[in-house]
Amino acid sequence: MKEDKLGDLSMELSVEVLQLTKELRGKRENIISNQIGRSATSICANIAESKYAHSCADFIAKLEISLKEANETSKWLEMLWKSDYIDEERYKKLNRKCSTIKFLLVRSITTAKNNLVKTKENTK
Secondary structure (H helix, E strand, O other): OOOOHHHHHHHHHHHHHHHHHHHHHHOOOOHHHHHHHHHHHHHHHHHHHHOOOOOHHHHHHHHHHHHHHHHHHHHHHHHHHHOOOOOHHHHHHHHHHHHHHHHHHHHHHHHHHHHHHHHHHHOO
């Protein structure tokens, strides 16, 4: 079976953030917990959707949405850390995973865009 580092990492992050949202709701923090829950799970969902994209452009669009959601998730993590809802160690662990996902997404998007340009040039 083909390795899916991006899919696996996004699932890990989603599960860890969902566990975090349970803790935050226990502390009566609902605003950020709702936001980070949606953004983190959207990363994973859009990466999964990209695997069955209708076209290369659709594939790129799904990954770009994932990238935006990963960036948003990083910001919510920083906000949780700076407002003392999570400690620095947990922030760094989750943010490192999120940063790795962003790096892989940027590389995948760049590769897909380059392949799309090459395909268009070859059909002229």
